[in-house]
Amino acid sequence: MPTDTTPTGSQTPGRGGLYARLSVAQKRTVWAWGFLAVPILFYVVIRFYPTGNAMVLSFQEWNLLGDRTWAGLDNYRTLVADPVFWQVFRNTFAYLLLGTPISLVISFVIAYHLDQVRFLHGTIRALYFLPFMTSAVAMAWVWRWFYQDVPIGLFNNMLASVGIPQISFLRSTTNALPAILAPAIWAGLGFQIIIFMAGLRAIPRSFYEAAKIDGVSSWTVLWEITLPLLRPTIVFIVVLSSIGFLRIFDHVFNMTSADPGGPLNSTKPLVLMIYQTAFSSYDMGYAAAQTVVLFVILLVVSLIQLRLLRDR
Amino acid sequence: MSQLILRDLVKRYGTTQVLHSINLTVEQGEFVVLVGPSGCGKSTTLRMIAGLEEISGGTIEIGGRVVNNLEPKDRNIAMVFQNYAIYPHMTVRRNIGFGLKTAKLSKAEKNARIDEVAAILGMTEYLERKPAQLSGGQRQRVAIGRAMVRDPAVFLFDEPLSNLDAQLRTQMRLEIKKLHTRVGRMMIFVTHDQVEAMTLADRIVIMKDGHIQQIGTPAQVYHEPANTFVAQFIGAPQMNLLKAEGTGTGVRLWNGVEIAVPGIQIAPGRPVSFGIRPEDLKSDASAVLSGTVTVAEPLGAETLVYVDVDGVEVTATAPGRTPPRAGDRIGLGLSGDNAHLFDSASGQSLRTARA
Structure with missing residues (x-):
């Protein structure tokens, strides 16, 4: 282990201690590993060990109290045969495939225009960033109120005042998922806008000025200069927001707390299913198997995105 | 067109x-x-x-x-x-x-x-x-x-x-x-x-x-x-600008040395800036001015010398082969033909056209 070589620094060169006899490069290595040892130890204990343990657990039966008994591939067989799992699987990808592109486009459009605004720039930026800093639980409950029926809900009151029949948002199996996705997208926008604006700022002004002198349209500038040069920013945001949407939990849980993931599992994402399997059914082995599936999905999606969007 | x-x-x-x-x-x-x-x-x-x-x-x-x-x-x-x-x-x-x-x-x-x-x-x-x-x-x-x-x-x-x-x-x-x-x-x-x-x-x-x-x-x-700004901006090393006053046929420098400047009349006592480029101010036995070399910069073909002349540092040129060294006392020769004269207050050139 690297901790064995952590330098003491107490030996003086004249005594010819082990440390003193090392070359400068070796001493540097000793220090580097000395510092790295702390986070490595932390990651091994806090991250890698539980991850490995969960993978082992996915092949076992365990109810938290009794013994862990070997179950082989039973958990995975149950999973494949479970219609709820496939519903949840579809939901998870619906969050991903709707959430990532929508949030990407909205945050880019806002960042692009905000970048050109000088008046109250800081204030407007802060307003967009505010949802990101707000607790997801509080936000979910406020949105839940927005979605209520007449005469409580904000949206339905607005619809009613212009004579449109009210819409059942959270109690409809078709509307509930988009209704939960909306605040989730909104909450993440501030962060994505900040990242996009940093990316936009990094493009030299003379690139735009040269294009202006060449007289190309602003559409061409957007597609041929701005977006290609934002590629690293876009990759970063796509990967990060994809992981975020694949792991969506708190918005769903708080907006459907009477029947988490409902109605009829229509909003239930994988993380919520794992939570219920583990802490409502106490079926730890089955939950671990689901976790492994989620891990594989996250890994595969991220790798595909990185490969597709890599700089060619 | x-x-x-x-x-x-x-x-x-x-x-x-x-x-x-x-x-x-x-x-x-x-x-x-x-x-x-x-x-x-x-x-x-x-x-x-x-x-x-x-x-x-x-x-x-x-x-x-x-x-x-x-x-x-x-x-x-x-x-x-x-x-x-x-x-x-x-x-x-x-x-x-x-x-x-x-x-x-x-x-x-x-x-x-x-x-x-x-x-x-x-x-x-x-x-x-x-x-x-x-x-x-x-x-x-x-x-x-x-x-x-x-x-x-x-x-x-x-x-x-x-x-x-x-x-x-x-x-x-x-x-x-x-x-x-x-x-x-x-x-x-x-x-x-x-x-x-x-x-x-x-x-x-x-x-x-x-x-x-x-x-x-x-x-x-x-x-x-046209003025002292242009005179000092163009040309490297910079033109020397020395305090002087008119004598009618030329100028008297700050240290009392009189220099005849042909083709120009300056009222006696009128304060002017006397500009001379380093290449027109050469280490020379004729020694219109003299002073102590503070720094010598050999450039090969010639040597730039910074000379303390009666408390004012001027830049001059010396031969490349036998350069003076710091601490040497040298004479500097110049000709009024190469001089640029500027009004002390406005900095504008007093000589609009030269023959």
Whole structure:
């Protein structure tokens, strides 16, 4: 282990201690590993060990109290045969495939225009960033109120005042998922806008000025200069927001707390299913198997995105 | 006849006026360099000609047409930027061709144009490369190529050489000059480097604090500087400016030495600045002035010496082969013919034309 070589620094060169006899490069290595040892130890204990343990657990039966008994591939067989799992699987990808592109486009459009605004720039930026800093639980409950029926809900009151029949948002199996996705997208926008604006700022002004002198349209500038040069920013945001949407939990849980993931599992994402399997059914082995599936999905999606969007 | 005329050009940012009534006429095919210290308004002037900055007052006329309210693309100009502004994600061909995006030419014609420009610049073999695979000088050529491909009436250069190392800068300077001879178009070049200005320009415009100080050929601004600013800005090492007063037929320097200056009458007792370039102030036995060498800088052909003459440090030249050393006491010879005289208060030259 690297901790064995952590330098003491107490030996003086004249005594010819082990440390003193090392070359400068070796001493540097000793220090580097000395510092790295702390986070490595932390990651091994806090991250890698539980991850490995969960993978082992996915092949076992365990109810938290009794013994862990070997179950082989039973958990995975149950999973494949479970219609709820496939519903949840579809939901998870619906969050991903709707959430990532929508949030990407909205945050880019806002960042692009905000970048050109000088008046109250800081204030407007802060307003967009505010949802990101707000607790997801509080936000979910406020949105839940927005979605209520007449005469409580904000949206339905607005619809009613212009004579449109009210819409059942959270109690409809078709509307509930988009209704939960909306605040989730909104909450993440501030962060994505900040990242996009940093990316936009990094493009030299003379690139735009040269294009202006060449007289190309602003559409061409957007597609041929701005977006290609934002590629690293876009990759970063796509990967990060994809992981975020694949792991969506708190918005769903708080907006459907009477029947988490409902109605009829229509909003239930994988993380919520794992939570219920583990802490409502106490079926730890089955939950671990689901976790492994989620891990594989996250890994595969991220790798595909990185490969597709890599700089060619 | 294609001319560029700036009439009473003014630029204000809010209440701060940065350009004060700039008047300049550039003839067809002329190479004009705008030079001055940073913040003098030279880049602003160029950007106003390009259409990248609003004009607060006055007019800009290109080829007999007032262009104040025209978009940059309609002004028949092209610009080369200090950081080249070439797009890192496009090949050299696409970068050069970007200027032709809006041109009404067929694809084949556009490609022929790009090939032609690339050939002139010696970039043919690099056309399919990305900018990251090019050296600084080659990137600079791509930027110039993008300007050339549009065949504009006016080329604008905004300090295009300042990102290059010294050797490459000298080389590109020469190439730009050759290019000018070849394409014969009007070129306006902004720099803060007086050597670039002297070597490139047909005419130099020297600016300071938003005012034009002098417009003239390199020889004119060097030999007949209009004021002390121009006198000290142009030429390296700087011209010596010494306190003096008129004697009728010449001047009496601060230390009492009298020097006859032919062809000019200065009222006795009138305070003036006596300017003499280091190359006109030579270590010499005739010893009009004498002093102690504080620093000697051997340059090979000659040696620059900084000499303490009665408490004032002057820069002079000494022979390259037998240079004086620091601490030596030497005599300095000069001729009144080479002197520049300026009014002490205004700094304006007292000699408007020299024989």
